[in-house]
Amino acid sequence: MRSSKNNAKALEAFIQRKAEIDAARARIKTLSDEHFNVHPDEVNWGDVGTLDDYAKLLKRIIDSAFHEGEFAD
Known part of the structure; x- marks a missing residue:
């Protein structure tokens, strides 16, 4: 039980x-x-860096979930 x-x-x-x-x-x-709340005419390298950070975090999640990258068997 x-x-x-x-x-x-x-x-x-x-x-x-x-x-x-x-x-x-x-x-x-x-x-x-909503383009991460950035107007296309106002995009700067800081915005690119922020999206790069987001992409890296998401890649870590995806790699873990699918056993890829550093999480590959």
């Missing part, structure tokens, strides 16, 4: 974390659709 209770709690936590990820994805999509 205890294993079933632990599994139920694990499933509840898993679903909560998945919902957090889904919400974060939606926020990032909206921000991307």
Whole structure:
């Protein structure tokens, strides 16, 4: 019985974390659709650096999720 209770709690936590990820994805999509709140005529190298940082963080997540890059088996 205890294993079933632990599994139920694990499933509840898993679903909560998945919902957090889904919400974060939606926020990032909206921000991307808005060109990360930067007007094309106002783009500067700082904006490029910021997007580079975001891309590196996302690559780390993707590499981990798909066992690629530094996370390759």
